[in-house]
Amino acid sequence: MSEQDENAITVRIWRGRDQGALVEYRVPLRENQTVLDLVTEVQRRLEPSLAYRFACRVGVCGSCAMTVNGVPRWTCRTHVSRVIGEDRIVTIEPLRHMPRIKDLACDMTEFFDKWARAGGRFQGGRTRHDPPQSVEPRSRQRRAVDAGIECINCAVCYSACDVVGWNPDYLGPAAMNRAWTLFNDERHQARREVLATVMADGGCGSCHTQGQCVRHCPVGLSPTGSIAGLKRAGFWLALTGRGDDSR
Numbered sequence: 001m002s003e004q005d006e007n008a009i010t011v012r013i014w015r016g017r018d019q020g021a022l023v024e025y026r027v028p029l030r031e032n033q034t035v036l037d038l039v040t041e042v043q044r045r046l047e048p049s050l051a052y053r054f055a056c057r058v059g060v061c062g063s064c065a066m067t068v069n070g071v072p073r074w075t076c077r078t079h080v081s082r083v084i085g086e087d088r089i090v091t092i093e094p095l096r097h098m099p100r101i102k103d104l105a106c107d108m109t110e111f112f113d114k115w116a117r118a119g120g121r122f123q124g125g126r127t128r129h130d131p132p133q134s135v136e137p138r139s140r141q142r143r144a145v146d147a148g149i150e151c152i153n154c155a156v157c158y159s160a161c162d163v164v165g166w167n168p169d170y171l172g173p174a175a176m177n178r179a180w181t182l183f184n185d186e187r188h189q190a191r192r193e194v195l196a197t198v199m200a201d202g203g204c205g206s207c208h209t210q211g212q213c214v215r216h217c218p219v220g221l222s223p224t225g226s227i228a229g230l231k232r233a234g235f236w237l238a239l240t241g242r243g244d245d246s247r
Contacts, residue, residue: 008028008029009027010025010087010090011024011039012091013042013104014092014094014100015050015103017101018100022093025046028041029088034077035078035079035083036076038090051101051102051103052066052104052105053105059218060152061154062218063154064076067092067094068091069090071083071216074156096159096165097159098159112153114171115153115172115174115178117197118198118203119179119194119197120175120179123190124189141185145184148177148221148222151177152219155174157212157217158172158174161212163207169201169202170202170206171202171203174223176223177227179195179230180227183229183230199234203230204234209228
């Protein structure tokens with residue numbers, strides 16, 4: 001075996017759409033190499049037609065999320081040394097539960113549609129002519145918002161969630177997490193509507209609390225905790241008619 005072969009690894013990349021296949025490439029192994037570096041190496045030197053997404057490369061945008069050795073990850077933050085085994089093979093596929101456009105790029109339309117359906121857009125009650133509404137930073141509501149507000153919609157949790165796979169109507173962890181932050185935002189004018197949406201079919205009642213979303217969230221959020229909060233709020237609303245008092 002040559003020195004060049006000893007310093008190379010096998011990268012198996014999904015090519016095509018739903019009916020595609022894994023194709024193998026030999027890529028040099030370098031120090032501090034990320035999985036995104038592997039994909040870029042293949043695209044620039046071996047397979048110019050390879051389709052994939054990335055933007056910031058520093059763990060901010062989340063657009064480089066892919067399935068690496070069966071696990072959804074941000075590839076720009078995943079070093080090869082963390083995922084490669086003794087067989088020196090890394091398998092890279094698109095995120096699960098979304099239609100595949102080509103190769104490693106998937107169609108996220110349904111993911112964002114569910115996010116919007118869960119009440120994703122903030123609806124304020126004041127205009128530019130009104131003074132800003134103050135929010136007490138130490139209130140329970142504000143702390144609940146803080147716990148989930150860092151989501152950037154990378155869809156890693158959506159890909160990791162088994163319920164999304166067997167229930168296409170399920171809104172998913174990211175949408176539910178957003179609903180929880182809006183429900184706790186006292187400036188939001190549609191808080192009851194948000195709660196009604198997530199308590200309907202395909203909402204928080206569909207969550208099996210398996211925790212895959214928490215386990216794989218790249219920024220350490222707990223959509224499971226947000227969903228549990230929505231369940232409590234919905235139960236309290238049904239019991240007393242005052243969903244706002246559930247926290």
